[in-house]
Ligand SMILES: [Zn+2]
């Protein structure tokens with residue numbers, strides 16, 4: 055498989071206290087050096103006006119860029135630091151020349167309302183009840199219809215957690231990931247998202263946080279990504295330095 059991490063240990067999907075992560079960027083740099091990483095990329099959540107709980111503020115984004123720039127210089131002899139961003143499909147975007155962009159979808163938009171797909175299982179259940187009359191299939195299909203355009207909309211180099219919609223679905227609790235309709239929706243979105251051959255990530259974030267026993271995306275999606283010839287990269291979607299390389303050995307073997 056074409057796994058970009060072949061160059062050495064690295065993680066490009068990293069959150070800090072500038073958004074919803076726990077640590078100062080410098081603490082993560084020190085951890086990455088201790089783990090023998092050759093590259094560490096930061097990918098703060100871009101500002102989303104409709105939900106400010108998880109993202110960087112507008113002023114915070116400016117400070118984040120400055121701080122990563124400072125660390126790049128300070129640690130340049132020990133590790134390569136990259137300044138990235140995790141753009142949101144529904145985010146406002148900007149022209150700042152980041153080193154790379156992760157494009158992600160964390161919401162579906164229904165009746166003009168942004169519904170978080172990865173906040174808590176309770177919130178998801180309430181939303182599906184209230185906005186989809188309890189119909190998980192309609193909810194999931196709307197997610198994938200939107201996900202299909204995530205690369206185009208965000209200008210992503212890397213597509214983040216392609217099947218994030220399965221975060222709370224361990225054991226098929228809410229919908230059947232083996233159902234024909236499910237696979238069809240996911241693969242149709244993938245065919246479109248893969249048009250310009252972006253990099254897809256194998257993301258161990260939900261494993262580190264105890265939600266799932268496998269990384270994103272599911273094996274059938276991973277196989278199709280490989281068949282389509284898109285490169286893959288391992289990432290931990292780290293929100294806590296203790297999990298900077300969580301699940302990497304296991305995910306790499308996939
Ligand atoms: Zn994300």
Ligand SMILES: [Zn+2]
Nearest residue numbers: 067069140291
């Ligand atoms: Zn993330």
